[in-house]
Amino acid sequence: MLPLQVAVLASGHGSNLQALLDAFAAPAAPARIALVVSNQAAAGALERAQRARVPTATIAADGQDADGLLALLARHDVGLVVLAGYLKKVPERVVAAYRGRMLNVHPALLPSFGGPGMYGRRVHEAVLASGARVSGVTVHLVDEQYDHGPIVAQWPVPVRPADTAATLAARVLEAEHRLLPALVAAFARCGGEPRRALAAAAFAPAATIQPDFADALTSR
Secondary structure, eight states, X not given: OOOEEEEEEOSSOOHHHHHHHHHTOSTTOXXXXXXXXXXXXXXXXXXXXXXXXXXXXXOOTTOOOHHHHHHHHHHTTOSXXXXXXXXXXXXXXXXXXXXXXXXEEESSOTTTTOSTTXXXXXHHHHHHHHTOSEEEEEEEEOOSSTTOSOEEEEEEEEOOTTOOHHXXXXXXXXXXXXXXXXXXXXXXXXXXXXXXXXXXXXXXXXXXXXXXXXXXXXXX
């Protein structure tokens, strides 16, 4: 079976991209990072991709060139799109073209602490301000709204009494680096079948996951 061709969209320094590059570097890996796209020409994610000899592209800063993005994805035969620290809303036509084949990773347990403007440090500050005792990571399918599509998996991260936004963010990021590659691998192994990613998984207090993805998590 040929590896699933994956495009990663990123606006920042690209640590989640690096986790994916590391996870799928082997020739026998079930997925291959085929393209990295950013709306920021100076994004560190582009540098990481270039070092790994992965094709890169820069799109308009507002991210709204649907024709251009669709052409890029088609040119690289992309079967799965991953938003990894991508801060722009994906055009509706692109979402429609990749319905069930576009994942986003969010640094909190959705549906809490999501939506427009909720990214990066803002998310962790909001979690701490709320008094929540558990935060975590959500990977979900992308739809036409911010942080809204069907949840594929969540990974809980306890909030400690002495946490700052920075310390909480660091622990959540570690969980992102584990969960996202595992789900991409599982998606590839199940042939990219969207229906297998539709059931939401509950993750408190111990991590559980939709059965189709369980082997991928335990094998990494």
